[in-house]
Amino acid sequence: MIITAEKLSATAAALLGFSFMHQSATAMPYRIPHPIVASESLIGTQSASSDSESEIDEIRLLGEANYKRMQEISRLKYGWDGNMARPIPASVINRTKDLLKLLPDGAKVFPTGRSTIQIEYHKDADNYFEIEISSKTYEIYSVKGDDEYEGNVRKRDIVNRVKHFLA
Amino acid sequence: MDETFAPDERLYRGLHSIWIDDDNSVSSAAFKDSNGVSVDRDGGRAEQDCIVRLVDNLPQIEGVGRLSCQDVRDCGAFPVYLPIEDNDYHSEIHDSADQVQIKSKSKSRKLANKCQVIFKNE
Numbered sequence: 001m002i003i004t005a006e007k008l009s010a011t012a013a014a015l016l017g018f019s020f021m022h023q024s025a026t027a028m029p030y031r032i033p034h035p036i037v038a039s040e041s042l043i044g045t046q047s048a049s050s051d052s053e054s055e056i057d058e059i060r061l062l063g064e065a066n067y068k069r070m071q072e073i074s075r076l077k078y079g080w081d082g083n084m085a086r087p088i089p090a091s092v093i094n095r096t097k098d099l100l101k102l103l104p105d106g107a108k109v110f111p112t113g114r115s116t117i118q119i120e121y122h123k124d125a126d127n128y129f130e131i132e133i134s135s136k137t138y139e140i141y142s143v144k145g146d147d148e149y150e151g152n153v154r155k156r157d158i159v160n161r162v163k164h165f166l167a
Numbered sequence: 168m169d170e171t172f173a174p175d176e177r178l179y180r181g182l183h184s185i186w187i188d189d190d191n192s193v194s195s196a197a198f199k200d201s202n203g204v205s206v207d208r209d210g211g212r213a214e215q216d217c218i219v220r221l222v223d224n225l226p227q228i229e230g231v232g233r234l235s236c237q238d239v240r241d242c243g244a245f246p247v248y249l250p251i252e253d254n255d256y257h258s259e260i261h262d263s264a265d266q267v268q269i270k271s272k273s274k275s276r277k278l279a280n281k282c283q284v285i286f287k288n289e
Binding site: 069072073080081084085108110111112113114118120128130132139141148 | 181183185186188194195196199200201202204205225226227228268271272273276
């Protein structure tokens, strides 16, 4: 990666061991005779820092248990169920994470042998809510006493349905 | 082996640990498989033999669930005897006589509720 002096911020310059003589807008920019080649270790440090920030955000938004569960699901390899289950597609994992970030606490997450992920809420034996996420659809199944419902839903309707179930 | 199942014949489902909840309940996700739900029938064997064979042959699984053929039928699903090259006891639970994949979530949940975890590798 090549950084010219014009593009180098004061902070980055300081990290690389340079300092600016003038800070005013009219001042001549600090010039160095040759482009600076930023060290890989510096780039690595910046990248690792932003990675860990996004990881912390994700743990906060998903909850620690579901963050770990999603990590586990993303590591499942072909035949993980002892038969012919395929790895869960990245699109399904991302759709599930996006949805989990919007949902109330208490969700439990499970992969299926048909390349989908399901999110479950259990109140008791007679009250159950499930969302199955594929790469294209969201399907819900709910049992509330004697009422049972199963069908496709739009993503934007799911949160309200879960809240209604939990109320 | 008899092609048909007696109502009290037991079926054993290999369970990935991710499907077994802390209270030993089984997620209905364990009964959602596009290729049919694989099980081993008891075929007259002792339960211990059925468990050992499943666990030895499927290193990925960490639990074994049990349900009877009558349980499967009560849930509206259909047990099918489908022996494979290295497993004479291999069978599958299908949606019906005509459809392999259990698409009804209600059916999958009923099967999960009937499935009793009898072995867990902890």
